Amino acid sequence: MFPVRVEFGSAAVKIVAIAAGAYHSLALADDGSIWGWGFNAHDQLGANGENLLAPHLLKGFIGLGSLNASREEAENKVLMMSSVKAGAMMSLAIDSLGGLWIWGNCPQPQQDNPVDAKFSIACTPNPTPVWSFHGHTVVKVACGYEHIVALVTTGETFDGDNDLVCYSWGGNSHGQLGLGDKESRIFPEIVKPFDSQSPWTVYEVACGAFHTALLSKKTQNGISGSVCWTFGLGENGQLGHGTNQSHLSPEPVRELPSTATLISIDCGLFHTSLVSSAGDVWSWGMKKGMGLCPGTRFTGDETDDAMLPVLIHCECGHNKFQEPVQVVCGAAHTVLLSDSGYKIWSWGQGRSGVLGTGQTTDAFIPTLAMWPPPLDEGKNKKGNEEMRLTKEVFEMQKKLSAAKMEIGQLQTKLSVIGKYAGILHSSIFGKPFDDTQDIPASVDSGGTLEIAKEWKNMWECLDLGMLVRLEMFYSNMLAGVKDIKLKRRIKEIVVDCLGPIQLSGTGTRSGTWPGGDGKRAPS
Structure with a gap:
């Protein structure tokens, strides 16, 4: 229920990035190697197919060369990864030269001939290159349940965000590819609103189970503005358009401030969260944008899904989160990294202790995770004090919750007793019960x-x-x-009196004398 250190077998292994899927996790080391652990039924951790309880080095990349590398580079250099992503049952990685690799439960053609190929999802035990991007650099990638979205350069090298084009492929049952229809794609296709001719440049991508969110920017008259776009499944309001309708093409989330500089976005299964450089955080989708799944107890006045962005307030003396870095979403919870990386806030469904607060209860407001404080002595004391206060708050909330439950039970009993006393008093005295006089x-x-x-x-x-x-x-x-x-x-x-008669008449037909001679009783 508290964050714990994950051991990688050697102090020499330095982790620089992590990714979490539905049931598996990936970690990227500073030497470009990838480690994985968790559920492995679909080979999302490699070819052995065994579930891993502790981090293991993924050996599928050993001996491989980047698809963008020359023959000499491929022979003389070990393949190094620079980014990892984990989806529901698939894994992706970008190598140091911009090549994209995919394995696990992935979109695959059913035939070898691309012209006649049909869409299917199949287990791919070994890392497989996405050859569609050969000669280009993949900068960012995201994946959902069955679909993938990538930002790719128009040329061979990455010259800045203005050089990026948005591609999507995979399952498209709800329009999550943003291509204007529900037809699944085996191979990557450009999302038309964000092609090389578009005034908008996408710089962040995120995928939910069946929806997609993008952050884009454009500069006009010297003023740079950012816009959030969403498309795909919308039945829980996860698109933020004010309805529960799905959209087959990208649509802007219009209720967000036009002046906000949006820096990070992520999607849960059925919710979306977003943070601005000023420290404003918005969420929308299932259960007021907190991602709480059906059946979760909700104590607020409103239990409906959030169809529009909801501003999340920071319970730290001011509404904004200081120096925000990144927001990420689990299936039904959200985590925010703030204070330049020194604080972790979490809220949403707390099952299995995923919020890192020491509790398994749901959190309806952002709460500090109990993670190890920084090494700096001044901030160390501050972190310890904040953790102590947070623990005290949790204990107080636990006691208050129990007290409220007991008070509710007493109120129910008193209400029943009051009704009974009122009925009895009215029956006896012919007038309603008056608690000030009676x-x-x-x-x-x-x-x-x-x-x-x-x-x-x-x-x-x-x-x-x-x-x-x-x-x-x-x-x-x-x-x-x-x-x-x-x-x-x-x-x-x-x-x-009738007991002996009934005993003597046992076994006789109804309507005959007890003597059993078969004569009917007189009428």
Whole structure:
């Protein structure tokens, strides 16, 4: 439930990047090697097919050369990776020369002939190059359940963000490729609004299970602005367009401030989160944009999905997060890195302790993760103090939650008792119960209720009409009790008298004499 250090077998291994899929994780070391652990049923961790409980070096890249390398470079250099991504059941990596590699449960043609090939998803145990980008540099890539989106240079080398074109391929059942239809693609195709002729340049990409989000920018009259675009499945509001409709082509999220500089975006299964350079964070999609999956208990006033961006407030004395770096999403939770990397905030579904707060409960507001403080002495003390305060807050919240639950149960019981007392009081006295006048004095003063004494005091305070009503009520009640007792006694006598007759008539037909001679009883 707390962040723990992952050991890689040697202190010489320095991790510079990580990626988490649905059930597996990847880590990129500074020497360009890739390590993986977790679920491996679809070969997303390599060819052996075994699940890995601890990080293992992925050996599928050993002996391979970059698809962009010359023959001499391929022979003399070890293939080094510069980026890793993990999808639902697939893995991707970009090598140091801009080549893209893919393995696991990936889009694959069913035939070798590209002209006749049909779309399918198949297990690919070894890293396979995406030859469509040969001669170009892949800069960024993202993947969802079955689809992939990549930012690729128009030429051989990367000359800046203005040089990038957006490609997509894979499953397209909800329009998540942004190509204007629902036809799946085996090979990468350019997303038309972001081709080489577009005034917009995409600089960030993210994929949910069946939707895609992009950040783009353009400079006009010397002013640079950024816009968030989304497309694909929208039934939970994860597109942020104000409806639950899906979109087959990129559409801008219009409710975001036009002046905001957007720096990072990511998608959960059915939600999207975004952060600006000023420290504003927005989320939208399933369960108020927090990504809480169906069945999760929600305590807020509104439980519907967020169809438009919701501004997430920082509970740290001000609404903005200081010096934000990156936002990332799990299936149903969100994590934000702020304060130039010194703080981790998390919120959403807390199952299995994924929020890193020491709890398994859901968090509906950003909460500091209990991660190790930085080495700097001043910030070390500050980090320890913040962690101590956070622990105290969690303990207090836990106690308050239990107290609220107990109060709720007591309120329910008191409500039932109040209704019962009101009905009884109205039946006896013919008027509604008034808690300012009709509560016995001994109870109202906090003493012990002496019922006989209270009844006597009450009788003495009643007028003649109320005394007559009280007499009639109890007379009728007494008569009713006597009537019930008499009926029960008569029933007992009848049973006692008829018992022998029933025993002697056992096995005879209905309507015959107990003697069993077959003659019918007289009518």
